[in-house]
Amino acid sequence: MNKHYHYLPLSKVTPGMVLADDLLDKVGHVLLPASTILTERMLQAIAHHDIHQLSIEGVAATEQEDSENLATQLERIEKIFRHIGESEPACILKSFVIHYRQGETK
Structure with missing residues (x-):
């Protein structure tokens, strides 16, 4: 995983952000690989998989x-x-x- 990442609630993830790690479903299947640039459609689909947060590259948290x-x-x-x-x-x-x-x- 990228050293510069932060977990964000799905509600705060916006299109254009980049996944820092593979996104897996509940049984371990890869939904999206690391380094994927997220789109609005992807974010809508992710919400249907009961995923609540994502590891995002380069996001500095307070x-x-x-x-x-x-x-x-x-x-x-x-x-x-x-x-x-x-x-x-x-x-x-x-x-x-x-x-x-x-x-x-x-």
Whole structure:
């Protein structure tokens, strides 16, 4: 993935922006390859695939946008892992995902 990218909510992505990574559907099929220049028609089609955010090349985010994006991602992680209980492997996985999203590499 390009080092200069940012995750943007689909509602903030505009035609002409460039994908920083392959866009995959729920089962891992490539919908659009990295470096695709997005069009209005593509954005409409993406919305039908239950995709809520895209990694976009060269977009500089404000500190507030980064903070809001992280909060959204952490809420999503909590929702995904809401039924894990005390399962040690799942708790470890959740912890790794949270550290990854917070930019902590260990």
